[in-house]
Amino acid sequence: MAGLRLGPLLRYVDGSSATVWAETGRPGAVEVRCADGTGGRAETFQIAGHHYALVRVTGLTPGTATPYEVFLDDSRVWPLPDDPSPAFPPSVIATPGPGDRVRVAFGSCRWASPPTGEPDPVGPDALDALARRIAADPAGERPDVLLLLGDQVYADETSDATRSWLAARRDLDDPPGSQVADYEEYTHLYYESWLDPQVRWLLSTVPTCMIFDDHDVIDDWNTSASWVEDMRATSWWRERVLSGLMSYWVHQHLGNLSPAELEADPLYAAVRESPDGTDALRAFAAGAEADATAVRWSYRRDFGRVRLLMVDSRAARVLEEGGRSMLDPSEAAWLREQALDRRGSYDHLLIGTSLPWLLPHLVHDVEAWSSVLCRGDKGPRWARLGERLRRGADLEHWAAFPESFDRLAELIAEAGTGPEAPATVCVLSGDVHHAYVAEPDWPGRAAPDARVVQLTCSPVHNSIPPSIRLGFRFGWSAAARGLGRVFARHGGLGRPAVGWRRTGGPWFGNQLMTLSAHGRSAVLRLEHARQEESGARLTTVTETRLSG
Numbered sequence: 001m002a003g004l005r006l007g008p009l010l011r012y013v014d015g016s017s018a019t020v021w022a023e024t025g026r027p028g029a030v031e032v033r034c035a036d037g038t039g040g041r042a043e044t045f046q047i048a049g050h051h052y053a054l055v056r057v058t059g060l061t062p063g064t065a066t067p068y069e070v071f072l073d074d075s076r077v078w079p080l081p082d083d084p085s086p087a088f089p090p091s092v093i094a095t096p097g098p099g100d101r102v103r104v105a106f107g108s109c110r111w112a113s114p115p116t117g118e119p120d121p122v123g124p125d126a127l128d129a130l131a132r133r134i135a136a137d138p139a140g141e142r143p144d145v146l147l148l149l150g151d152q153v154y155a156d157e158t159s160d161a162t163r164s165w166l167a168a169r170r171d172l173d174d175p176p177g178s179q180v181a182d183y184e185e186y187t188h189l190y191y192e193s194w195l196d197p198q199v200r201w202l203l204s205t206v207p208t209c210m211i212f213d214d215h216d217v218i219d220d221w222n223t224s225a226s227w228v229e230d231m232r233a234t235s236w237w238r239e240r241v242l243s244g245l246m247s248y249w250v251h252q253h254l255g256n257l258s259p260a261e262l263e264a265d266p267l268y269a270a271v272r273e274s275p276d277g278t279d280a281l282r283a284f285a286a287g288a289e290a291d292a293t294a295v296r297w298s299y300r301r302d303f304g305r306v307r308l309l310m311v312d313s314r315a316a317r318v319l320e321e322g323g324r325s326m327l328d329p330s331e332a333a334w335l336r337e338q339a340l341d342r343r344g345s346y347d348h349l350l351i352g353t354s355l356p357w358l359l360p361h362l363v364h365d366v367e368a369w370s371s372v373l374c375r376g377d378k379g380p381r382w383a384r385l386g387e388r389l390r391r392g393a394d395l396e397h398w399a400a401f402p403e404s405f406d407r408l409a410e411l412i413a414e415a416g417t418g419p420e421a422p423a424t425v426c427v428l429s430g431d432v433h434h435a436y437v438a439e440p441d442w443p444g445r446a447a448p449d450a451r452v453v454q455l456t457c458s459p460v461h462n463s464i465p466p467s468i469r470l471g472f473r474f475g476w477s478a479a480a481r482g483l484g485r486v487f488a489r490h491g492g493l494g495r496p497a498v499g500w501r502r503t504g505g506p507w508f509g510n511q512l513m514t515l516s517a518h519g520r521s522a523v524l525r526l527e528h529a530r531q532e533e534s535g536a537r538l539t540t541v542t543e544t545r546l547s548g
Helices: 126-136 160-169 183-194 197-205 225-232 237-256 259-263 266-273 278-290 329-340 361-375 380-392 402-415 466-475 478-490
Strands: 004-013 018-024 029-034 039-043 045-047 050-057 065-072 075-078 092-094 102-107 145-148 208-210 299-303 306-311 348-353 424-429 435-441 451-456 499-507 511-518 521-532 535-547
Touching: 004 065, 004 075, 004 092, 004 183, 004 197, 004 208, 004 237, 018 029, 018 065, 018 237, 029 050, 045 266, 045 278, 050 237, 050 259, 102 306, 126 197, 126 511, 126 521, 126 535, 145 306, 160 183, 183 197, 183 237, 208 237, 225 237, 237 278, 266 278, 306 329, 329 348, 329 402, 348 402, 348 511, 361 380, 361 402, 361 466, 361 478, 402 424, 424 511, 424 535, 451 535, 466 478, 499 521, 499 535, 511 535
Parallel strands: 102 145, 145 208, 306 348, 348 424, 424 451
Antiparallel strands: 004 018, 018 050, 029 039, 029 065, 039 050, 045 050, 065 075, 065 092, 102 511, 299 306, 435 451, 435 499, 511 521, 521 535
């Protein structure tokens, strides 16, 4: 295709500027033209034979919604020129105004929807349903930002259509089989996911922030040092992980950054200045894979008086037994600095981490117990059992890094206490294929002034087998809590820094949460995607006032 291959995606937006990401079928100049005469222009850069552009649009008016079009070398490529009856209204860039309400929608874990007209074995896609609602009432309520909290693509769980495409490229009897192997195959995953008509339009008109989780690379990515050692011993892992990081940088990470951060990024400059940026990006990915401290995938965004700290809880880990940490020291220092910076300047602190901080008590205790076994406290036989259990049962959340769990609790309490404390501190997560609200308490000390909540929402579009429903319903029960203490006592574990209780859920289904903040008030809404004759629709399951 000589025009627009993928996108446009509306990414960073502030009161007067925005960035729009696109992939084109050939090199050229990509231009965004807004209905009010503003716009921006950028030359494409090349990675592995693909051409991309990130266009900065400037001069926008705060508090307005401006329709835009995209041109490649002065030929219009968006809206799609070959679509005689567009199903959606024009894409717009909506800029925040001073004092506006801020709506943050979030979720994780999205399998690509099947082609239009084919049955969907896992039910309606929550993003499709969100797109339909916004398209039906363009002037009505819409998120100011959509947070995609991991597993945007599934490199290790490919669809039937993708497996057929892979089989035409190579022998699937050779590793990694029907999983993706290289950069080109990663691009196919993004096409499959983001060319869905409803999702494509949604991403063109609602700003997005993204972070990876394990399936963006492979299930259980960076579970342990021995896991990494085993993967590096295979013939295919290096190409897989480098391609995963390269494609993530291009498709997701670049759009997370502000214009100032982009200007200061030496890799972005090198890639744009080179006729082919593949080698520079590959060297960067190799450095990131070898040394977690070489790159920071985490980032901060401020939406009026709502601060988002999106935390990398996958690639920033320290995995050596005896010194395991969810975040390396530099990353942990960054998180602390951003959380405590000018505390009085925000009313709501959002900490985005793909993996939940507060889990069902049984799951938490088993994960903490496994960390003790793997460390060798009970001897080598128990250590081997612990590692098998850790990998087999996906025991690699914050609870599997007990010191990191406690440090996050301490930071949240510090950020949420005192005369400059925000009204809420919300930990936003996904991963566990159900939704719930949990609230901590701090035994032996005064609770923070802010209301602290763990808000977990997944999946956006994925399977929820009966084992997950039964397992998590039991995991939240009083009986499971007692069983968890048995594991904790065997491991010699003391009480964690906080206790907690579930105050909402568990809810199962394809779903989205939306946090609506205005001043110091905050309201949480959970919606499920339902299939109706007219298409997918979001229906409210619960709405709760968190503050104000």
